[in-house]
Amino acid sequence: MNLKEMDLEYVLHTYSRNWVNFKKGKDSILYDEEGRDYIDFTSGIGVVSVGHGNERLARAICEQARDLIHISNLYLIEPQARLAKELVERSGYDMRVFFANSGAEANEGAIKIARKYGEVDGEIKRYKIVTLKHSFHGRTITALKATGQEAMHNYFGPFPDGFVYADEISAVENLLDEKTVAVMIELIQGEGGVEPQNIESVQKLSETLKKLDILLIVDEVQTGVYRTGEFLASNLYEIVPDIVTLAKGLGGGVPIGAVMTGLKDIFSPGDHGSTFGGNYLSSRAALEVIDILDSYKNSGALDGTISYFKESLDRLAAEFEDLFEKSVGVGLMRGLRLKDGDLLNRMVNAAFEEGVLVLKAGRGTLRFLPPLLISKEEIEEGMNRLKRALKRL
Numbered sequence: 001m002n003l004k005e006m007d008l009e010y011v012l013h014t015y016s017r018n019w020v021n022f023k024k025g026k027d028s029i030l031y032d033e034e035g036r037d038y039i040d041f042t043s044g045i046g047v048v049s050v051g052h053g054n055e056r057l058a059r060a061i062c063e064q065a066r067d068l069i070h071i072s073n074l075y076l077i078e079p080q081a082r083l084a085k086e087l088v089e090r091s092g093y094d095m096r097v098f099f100a101n102s103g104a105e106a107n108e109g110a111i112k113i114a115r116k117y118g119e120v121d122g123e124i125k126r127y128k129i130v131t132l133k134h135s136f137h138g139r140t141i142t143a144l145k146a147t148g149q150e151a152m153h154n155y156f157g158p159f160p161d162g163f164v165y166a167d168e169i170s171a172v173e174n175l176l177d178e179k180t181v182a183v184m185i186e187l188i189q190g191e192g193g194v195e196p197q198n199i200e201s202v203q204k205l206s207e208t209l210k211k212l213d214i215l216l217i218v219d220e221v222q223t224g225v226y227r228t229g230e231f232l233a234s235n236l237y238e239i240v241p242d243i244v245t246l247a248k249g250l251g252g253g254v255p256i257g258a259v260m261t262g263l264k265d266i267f268s269p270g271d272h273g274s275t276f277g278g279n280y281l282s283s284r285a286a287l288e289v290i291d292i293l294d295s296y297k298n299s300g301a302l303d304g305t306i307s308y309f310k311e312s313l314d315r316l317a318a319e320f321e322d323l324f325e326k327s328v329g330v331g332l333m334r335g336l337r338l339k340d341g342d343l344l345n346r347m348v349n350a351a352f353e354e355g356v357l358v359l360k361a362g363r364g365t366l367r368f369l370p371p372l373l374i375s376k377e378e379i380e381e382g383m384n385r386l387k388r389a390l391k392r393l
């Protein structure tokens with residue numbers, strides 16, 4: 001039985017996999033079992049923020065694994081407390097943090113905070129949460145219901161009550177009523193097509209919600225930890241959310257999620273918990289990732305990489321104007337909108353054959369989420385390969 005047969009026989013078929021077998025990665029390059037190399041413009045869907053085979057991250061994880069990997073949240077966990085402090089300080093918000101293992105789980109925590117905020121004298125007075133069409137908040141039953149793409153809800157009901165979907169930010173206000181406790185948005189919709197929200201509309205919504213005592217939850221699972229060039233996309237939008245969730249890029253590949261909130265005393269012991277969340281291994285990994293990315297940002301290198309990547313993509317969009325309608329995105333979260341969305345699969349496959357990994361997203365978007373530390377040479381090489389792929393279409 002070869003590896004593909006084994007996978008098909010024993011793993012549930014939830015992904016339409018590409019059958020390549022990667023054996024090693026270094027920075028933004030992956031190597032398959034035949035030694036072919038691929039420029040990685042995906043970073044494992046925005047996860048491997050410091051690149052593959054990062055020496056500092058590998059050393060931190062190894063050192064930590066020798067001392068302690070896990071004990072449980074019943075005891076003090078030094079790197080968890082340190083990580084919470086770093087996250088709060090970087091965010092610029094007066095918050096506390098709960099650690100989970102994934103984006104969906106971080107969002108579950110956010111939704112639980114909102115529900116508890118809606119309680120008055122033991123009764124849940126307000127429970128409704130407004131989210132956006134085209135949003136993506138994760139795959140657990142509740143996070144899936146929070147996700148405003150109705151097609152994804154097939155088969156899995158009945159769902160928890162209380163989620164309503166606005167067509168766009170400007171339509172959120174119309175859906176607010178006396179039962180509404182929170183609004184949950186991505187500032188740049190990732191899966192929904194790398195679609196940034198308008199800054200003025202977000203700031204206006206944020207002010208309205210504060211007046212109405214309705215919470216603003218910002219899902220920064222994809223946009224957080226410097227993906228947009230700032231530590232949080234919320235910093236870029238100059239708002240102060242009530243709740244922020246993080247995951248993807250935070251652990252550099254080690255699973256970790258976080259929910260941060262200014263409602264610092266909303267939970268009492270027993271209200272929420274996690275066996276693995278914020279254990280020694282994942283917290284230590286995240287501490288190292290943040291330290292690496294901090295110096296990268298502070299030296300100006302991150303901003304340089306962002307401009308270079310954006311300019312390269314804009315040039316590509318101009319050169320292939322018959323294929324692309326426009327270049328979208330913020331920071332190192334970018335997309336090229338196709339004129340004909342049906343070409344998307346062929347484009348991703350052709351890119352793969354030329355040795356460059358890219359992603360798909362909603363609204364017919366070719367999506368790019370490179371490691372934040374990607375070099376100019378890697379960008380240049382990836383763009384050349386992509387050009388060859390596009391010429392073949």
Ligand SMILES: *Cc1c(COP(=O)(O)O)cnc(C)c1O
Nearest residue numbers: 102103104136137138190221222
């Ligand atoms: C990926 C993603 C999630 C889900 O994260 P998981 O770790 O897969 O559970 C939630 N929200 C956003 C915005 C995401 O991009």
